[in-house]
Amino acid sequence: MNPTHNHDHSAAALNARGCALCEQAQFAQALETFDQAIAIEDRYCTIWNNRANALCGLNRQAEALAAYDRAVALDAQYHQAWFNRGKLLAEIGAYGNAVESYDRAIALDADPIYLHARADIWVKKQLFAAA
Structure with missing residues (x-):
């Protein structure tokens, strides 16, 4: 053994x-x-x-x-961890860093969930800018 x-x-x-x-x-x-x-x-x-x-x-x-x-x-190729990191950063309002993590995840695996999460950040940033 x-x-x-x-x-x-x-x-x-x-x-x-x-x-x-x-x-x-x-x-x-x-x-x-x-x-x-x-x-x-x-x-x-x-x-x-x-x-x-x-x-x-x-x-x-x-x-x-x-x-x-x-x-x-x-x-560094572990896309799920990059995605989860981005999700956490988005939840705490660190949108720029979240997008960077999502970009890393997407570069490794263009999963539609990753793409949607990154797009959602853009929407949130627009809403905060308009408020």
């Missing part, structure tokens, strides 16, 4: 468990589970992204942003 393979599998299993907890809105338990996974494998960008999602569920935006930053630092 390859111990590294088992090591990764344990982190992957914990990641899956954390995602299931997030789907049940059990964000505190999910965060604990993601932290356990990170203790096993701290270079797994998906776990950092999912950890950030749990932190968003707990309204801990600054920590969530740091976790998204870690995810994209580990894998």
Whole structure:
């Protein structure tokens, strides 16, 4: 048996468990589970992204942003983390930075959801400018 393979599998299993907890809105338990996974494998960008999602569920935006930053630092091609980062930035009103993150996501994967989210920022900026 390859111990590294088992090591990764344990982190992957914990990641899956954390995602299931997030789907049940059990964000505190999910965060604990993601932290356990990170203790096993701290270079797994998906776990950092999912950890950030749990932190968003707990309204801990600054920590969530740091976790998204870690995810994209580990894998700059991880479009989902760029999208989630943009979504968080838009929610806190950092529209310029949100657009930059959406642009990175779109450059990697032109998912219609990403395109719509970026267009929504433009609409919000227009509404604020008109107010």
